[in-house]
Amino acid sequence: MATVTPPASSPAPSDPRDPLGLAADAPLLDGWLRFDDQVRAGTVTPFTIPGHKQRTHLVGDVVRGDVPLFAGVDTMKQAGGLLAEAERRAAVLWGVDWCRISVGGATHGNQAVALALGRPGQEVVVSRTLHRSLLLGMVLAGLRPVWVRPAMDAATGLPAAVPVDAVRAALAAHPGACAVVLGDPSYVGTVGDVAGHAAVAHAAGVPLVVDAAWAAHFGFSPATPRHALADGADAVVTSAHKTLPAWSQAAFVLARTTRAGGLLDPDRLERGFEATHTTSPAGAVLASADASRALLERHGAGLVERLVALVRGARDRLAAVPGLAVLDDRPDDHPDGPLRVDPAKLVVLLAGTGAHGHAVEADLLAAGITLEMADRDVLVPMVTLSDDATTVGRLVDALVEAVGRRRGAPRTVTPSPAWTVAPATATDPRTAFFARHETVPADAAVGRVSAELVAPYPPGVPVLAPGETVTAPALDALRATLADGGRIAYAADPTLATLQVVERSADTPTISG
Structure with a gap:
């Protein structure tokens, strides 16, 4: 596997576990290295989880390097304050006052932020091409989506940016909306006018949240666009494991809160993050995110x-x-x-x-x-x-x-249904998610309200979501994807022979505002 050569300005590495010497600027990485030293030396005998005790004699190397945050990277009581210091440094690097590092990926980050945006029953303006995690975050928070869709690029069949005017119109039509949530850049890398969206959201008195899962490298070189926070976004969720060299599931959740003149409540953000986070965070994942932050700061x-x-x-x-x-x-x-x-x-x-x-x-x-x-x-x-x-x-x-x-006759581009199928909202996602449901043949589901989320994967963008009417075009598009060799994800029946729909009942649960 190819390795990264240390920049010429870096001292010669003395530890192959930290080839660029980042530990001096990365407290969680430093804590991971110190604990690993103790494990190698046999000077630590843990009587805490994880159950493998950093020993490989039972299941082999699959657990090598797995160190917990508690009683591992730091003490059980967090006496060293290493996580708080690492998060403080990340907040400073991105120019905000609040940061948490997640071991649950941007999925966890999106759901944590959703819990901080409004109250059950409120509307939120949301880009339809966002990842399923945000939609399920709305289920948790009881928010009602007001969908805005990106412009479609006819030449490529791919989504371009969400027009600023589309967000402006949505906010004007839904003055009670509590936030705007957009994905930028898109899964395929198309970039929108974040500054324009921020101006429109702020004029309406609501925060702009950007799912920038694919953009952790933005803003650290003139060769890329500025990161969304620099363009006025109030919060950003970004994956450390997509373009940066972090462990899978490492992500940053960053925000400019009311303490710093922003529109997001830091206490709600904190509660939302903790409500959806594990109580046993993997220290190696956290340390790798901290190391990636230090890498950007030094050599980005x-x-x-x-x-x-x-x-x-x-x-x-x-x-x-x-x-x-x-x-x-x-x-x-x-x-x-x-x-x-x-x-x-x-x-x-x-x-x-x-x-x-x-x-x-x-x-x-x-x-x-x-x-x-x-x-x-x-x-x-x-x-x-x-x-x-x-x-x-x-x-x-x-x-x-x-x-x-594999060449053949040139053909016309057929856009993925993830980008093209128009949602038909019947009720809010939370109501449909908790309603009694039944499984019916897929053809019989047309005209019924979906109880489940169905998406081609990748990219994981819903074609059907809880609370949406199953339409013939949506079902046909999903079937065409499956027949063409694509994977259908999240559906209870990935063959699409059946779908789960909300029962026809007078006592379907509803959200209280």
Whole structure:
């Protein structure tokens, strides 16, 4: 596996567990290293969880490195204050006054913020293309979504930005809404006008929350857009494990609260975070997030610039292949219209080659290369700070070879139903989630209210959600995805032979405002 070379300004590493010497600036990483030293030396005999006791004699190396926060990275009573200090440093880095580090990913972060936004029964303006975690956060909080949808880019079949005017209109039509929640950048890297959305939300007296799960690298180099907090967002949820070198499930939840002139209550944020967080946080996950924060602080500019250069090189090579295209910025005067795209996101468009994305993915898997997403027309290989010219070159070589092998007649782009199906709201998500339900043949579900969430995965964006009427177009689109080789996620029956719908009953529970 390729490694990252320490920048020339860094001292020679003395510990292979911390090759860039980040522990001096990362208190949780320092605590993890100290406990690991004790384990290696045999000077600690834990009588706390986890049950493996840092010993590998029963289940092997799968538990190596798993250190708890409590009675591991720090004492059981948190005497060192390491987590609080790490979160303080992250808040300072992102320029806000509140931060929590999650071991439950952006999923937990979205649900924690949802609990801090309003009261049961209130409306919230929400981008429809957000991850399912936010919708289920609304179930927990009892919020009612007012959907706003991104503009669709006709040339690529992918979602562009949510128009600022769409949010302005939604707030005008729903003056009781308690917040605006948007995803930016989108799953495919398209970037919107966060500053414009912040201005519109603040003019209405409500906070702007941005799910920036894919944008932890934003704002640390002029090569990328500014991060959403710098553009006026009141809160951001971002994954540390997507583009940064953190353990899976590491995420930051960051906010500008009423203490600093913002619109979010820090006490509600704190309660929302704790209500949905584990009481046994993994110290290694926390330490890796802290190390990633220190990495950005010390070396972010250079590493992000290198990442952008790697993606630029890959885009240029792939765009030179006949029929192959990549998602890229377009100027205002472009015939297909303007488009802003994360310069570190690599999205490959196959329709012009006639190659089927699932077949190309199969070839790449046979070559030992995994992708973040593949459907018929679109491939998304994630390039991160941990990549280098060797890994990206291998990806591009294999992609070019697989596309050449799988070529066919060029075809018209068919957008994923995740981006195109219009929701038909019948009731709020919480009411439907807690209502009595029944399982019926899928065709018989048309016209009924869905009790479950159904989405193609990736990207995990709902096509059907609790409280929405099952429509024939939605069902047809899901079936087409399944027939084409895609995966249907979260449904009780992923074959789509049946669906779970709300019982026809007069005593369906309702939310009290």
